[in-house]
Amino acid sequence: MPGVSLQQINKQFGNDTAVSPTDLEFNDGELTALLGPSGCGKTTLIRMIAGLETPSGGRILLDGQNITDQPAHIRRFGMVFQSFALFPHLTVTDNVGYSLKINGVGKEQREQRAQELLDLVQMPQFGKRRIGELSGGQRQRVAIARALAQQPSIFLLDEPMSALDAKLREEMQVELRLLQQRLGITTIVVTHDQREAMTMADRIVVMKKGQVEQVGTPDEIYNNPASLFVASFIGKANFINGIIRRGTVIVGNNELATADKPGFIDGSSVTLFSRPERCRIVDNTGENTMRGEVTYVRNVGSLFEYHLTTDIGPLIIEKPNLQGNSPITKGQQILVQLPADSIKTFPALAA
Amino acid sequence: MTTTVGVESSTTPPPGLAPPQRRLPLANTIFCVVVVSFCIIPFLLVIAISFGEKIEGAAWRWSFDHSNYLRFFVGADWPDTRTTLYIRRLWFSFYYAIIASVLAVATAFPFAYVMSRQSRRSQTLWLVFLLSAVSLSEVFVVMGWDILLSNRSGLPMVFKETGLTDWLKTSGWFEVLREWGLANPRNVRFKPTDFATIVTMSYLVWPYAVILLYPALARIDNSMLEAARTMGAPPLTVLRTVVLPSVRLPVIGTTLILFVFLLGSYVAITVFAHPSRQTLAVSVYDSVRGATMNAPFGAAQAIVLLITAVLVLLIVWMIGRRTEALQ
Numbered sequence: 001m002p003g004v005s006l007q008q009i010n011k012q013f014g015n016d017t018a019v020s021p022t023d024l025e026f027n028d029g030e031l032t033a034l035l036g037p038s039g040c041g042k043t044t045l046i047r048m049i050a051g052l053e054t055p056s057g058g059r060i061l062l063d064g065q066n067i068t069d070q071p072a073h074i075r076r077f078g079m080v081f082q083s084f085a086l087f088p089h090l091t092v093t094d095n096v097g098y099s100l101k102i103n104g105v106g107k108e109q110r111e112q113r114a115q116e117l118l119d120l121v122q123m124p125q126f127g128k129r130r131i132g133e134l135s136g137g138q139r140q141r142v143a144i145a146r147a148l149a150q151q152p153s154i155f156l157l158d159e160p161m162s163a164l165d166a167k168l169r170e171e172m173q174v175e176l177r178l179l180q181q182r183l184g185i186t187t188i189v190v191t192h193d194q195r196e197a198m199t200m201a202d203r204i205v206v207m208k209k210g211q212v213e214q215v216g217t218p219d220e221i222y223n224n225p226a227s228l229f230v231a232s233f234i235g236k237a238n239f240i241n242g243i244i245r246r247g248t249v250i251v252g253n254n255e256l257a258t259a260d261k262p263g264f265i266d267g268s269s270v271t272l273f274s275r276p277e278r279c280r281i282v283d284n285t286g287e288n289t290m291r292g293e294v295t296y297v298r299n300v301g302s303l304f305e306y307h308l309t310t311d312i313g314p315l316i317i318e319k320p321n322l323q324g325n326s327p328i329t330k331g332q333q334i335l336v337q338l339p340a341d342s343i344k345t346f347p348a349l350a351a
Numbered sequence: 352m353t354t355t356v357g358v359e360s361s362t363t364p365p366p367g368l369a370p371p372q373r374r375l376p377l378a379n380t381i382f383c384v385v386v387v388s389f390c391i392i393p394f395l396l397v398i399a400i401s402f403g404e405k406i407e408g409a410a411w412r413w414s415f416d417h418s419n420y421l422r423f424f425v426g427a428d429w430p431d432t433r434t435t436l437y438i439r440r441l442w443f444s445f446y447y448a449i450i451a452s453v454l455a456v457a458t459a460f461p462f463a464y465v466m467s468r469q470s471r472r473s474q475t476l477w478l479v480f481l482l483s484a485v486s487l488s489e490v491f492v493v494m495g496w497d498i499l500l501s502n503r504s505g506l507p508m509v510f511k512e513t514g515l516t517d518w519l520k521t522s523g524w525f526e527v528l529r530e531w532g533l534a535n536p537r538n539v540r541f542k543p544t545d546f547a548t549i550v551t552m553s554y555l556v557w558p559y560a561v562i563l564l565y566p567a568l569a570r571i572d573n574s575m576l577e578a579a580r581t582m583g584a585p586p587l588t589v590l591r592t593v594v595l596p597s598v599r600l601p602v603i604g605t606t607l608i609l610f611v612f613l614l615g616s617y618v619a620i621t622v623f624a625h626p627s628r629q630t631l632a633v634s635v636y637d638s639v640r641g642a643t644m645n646a647p648f649g650a651a652q653a654i655v656l657l658i659t660a661v662l663v664l665l666i667v668w669m670i671g672r673r674t675e676a677l678q
Contacts, residue, residue, distance in 0.1 A: 072580040079578065081574040085574040090596075
């Protein structure tokens with residue numbers, strides 16, 4: 001399975017820059033998620049890879065070969081669209097076999113291949129159905145089967161889950177990931193849902209305003225966000241504003257120790273970042289501990305979310321639901337610790 | 352998934368609730384009165400008149416006389432002589448209307464398709480432009496084409512003055528045009544020809560063709576076309592395998608509407624068609640209002656035209672159902 005690399009690829013729409021010059025590698029057999037808020041250029045990027053959008057500059061290489069000027073129908077990267085884009089005038093089998101039909105594959109072989117693919121997406125008995133008779137999840141499976149029928153070198157999915165409801169979405173994320181691993185096909189998924197990206201991807205490319213903010217594994221992105229934007233976009237986090245003084249961070253009357261020691265000069269404003277699940281509830285005061293009052297307890301089922309008011313501002317902490325009820329109630333005073341190794345320091349955003 | 356649930360719950364009304372009244376009784380009554388007085392009664396009158404009897408030198412009187420129909424199919428002097436004049440006119444009605452409506456749809460389709468892929472703004476501008484073109488009356492349009500195609504001042508003159516006629520003569524195309532009836536020994540000519548008749552009729556309904564095709568084409572999901580491209584379909588294959596099949600019914604429907612509309616063409620036929628190749632619509636008018644003042648015979652012709660048109664529509668509808676079932 002070949003990989004794709006983008007070299008200085010960019011796209012302008014009139015005076016608007018959709019994608020700034022970008023270098024990216026999509027490795028063999030990996031699933032990469034392009035993640036970002038709407039309008040960040042992720043869809044433009046995947047459409048340029050598919051050949052549906054002409055880059056304003058830069059090159060696209062497939063396995064070292066320049067394919068920048070190849071039209072979409074020569075590249076033939078299978079693509080699953082947000083709306084699934086199935087053909088309502090054809091049956092499920094004919095939809096799946098479409099790419100084979102227009103490329104001159106005989107009827108018998110076509111139907112056999114379509115059946116194999118429908119088996120693969122667990123819809124073996126649906127071949128004769130019309131698209132209008134399928135549910136959202138079934139349509140998505142057909143769209144996946146159809147895109148895979150031509151055995152594409154690259155498999156592209158543009159917001160594939162956004163038309164599905166929450167429960168089905170999570171099931172399909174796992175299923176799609178397992179299918180991709182089984183086939184070992186180089187896959188690029190566009191999504192604005194950080195959970196979806198975390199669930200499926202080998203690597204995540206976080207984008208903002210047409211630029212790549214960070215590229216990394218889900219672990220790296222989650223634990224070591226490269227910027228405040230990435231930190232706030234992926235998962236939940238506490239952000240605390242402070243000022244650097246002699247290697248520690250002063251927040252109000254508190255002094256917080258941090259494990260990372262970037263070279264901030266004394267007096268610079270910083271924003272601290274800490275994941276809610278890394279904060280601890282402790283019995284005794286110590287490093288980075290502070291008093292807090294519980295203002296709200298949110299029961300998410302598998303865990304409890306405590307909203308606190310502390311000396312350093314509002315904090316959210318998360319604890320797994322181990323006993324079935326919350327050991328802490330609203331209004332209670334507790335001691336919280338932000339372990340030094342759980343805190344990352346970023347330069348504060350200009351106000 | 353949510354949508355399915357929504358549909359299910361909306362189709363089963365909650366128990367204990369009567370289904371809502373569908374129409375107000377008053378609205379129903381008004382509807383019936385309108386249909387009866389404006390559609391059914393005039394139609395029955397035309398049928399009754401078609402069996403009336405013409406009185407020479409005067410009007411006509413009520414009767415039950417089927418000689419009008421006999422005259423239509425075999426001529427007034429039958430069985431001594433037999434004429435197919437009116438059947439020929441019926442045939443020309445269909446001939447012009449079918450070719451002109453197919454031509455209009457075939458040329459409007461690519462235009463409407465390209466238009467539907469443009470920006471919202473340019474789509475709106477085109478639609479406004481086309482709607483204003485619709486407001487031109489048939490007489491006005493035919494007058495324009497009459498000038499454009501007239502032998503003294505229109506295109507033939509341009510052909511002659513620019514030397515195109517001479518070029519046609521030397522290249523041998525002139526003989527071909529003569530065989531097609533589009534040239535006299537001296538120059539090209541368009542009046543009176545089937546060509547001019549059909550082009551003008553197509554032109555008359557062309558804006559309607561675009562306006563009728565446009566909604567269906569605009570509804571085609573762009574990502575469906577893009578999906579086909581990513582599966583290896585070059586642009587023409589996309590058109591053939593995705594666009595055309597998804598608008599098959601609107602295309603057939605549009606052609607039929609224009610066909611029925613063109614069956615009644617009058618002005619274009621009288622101006623451009625050769626007198627021996629004129630249609631039933633002209634002949635009906637001549638009978639009812641023209642020199643002969645024979646309303647019963649005009650009514651009989653109209654009825655035959657109507658029944659034949661209905662038969663054609665039925666046949667097309669049945670073919671459509673057959674192909675639908677085969678798919």
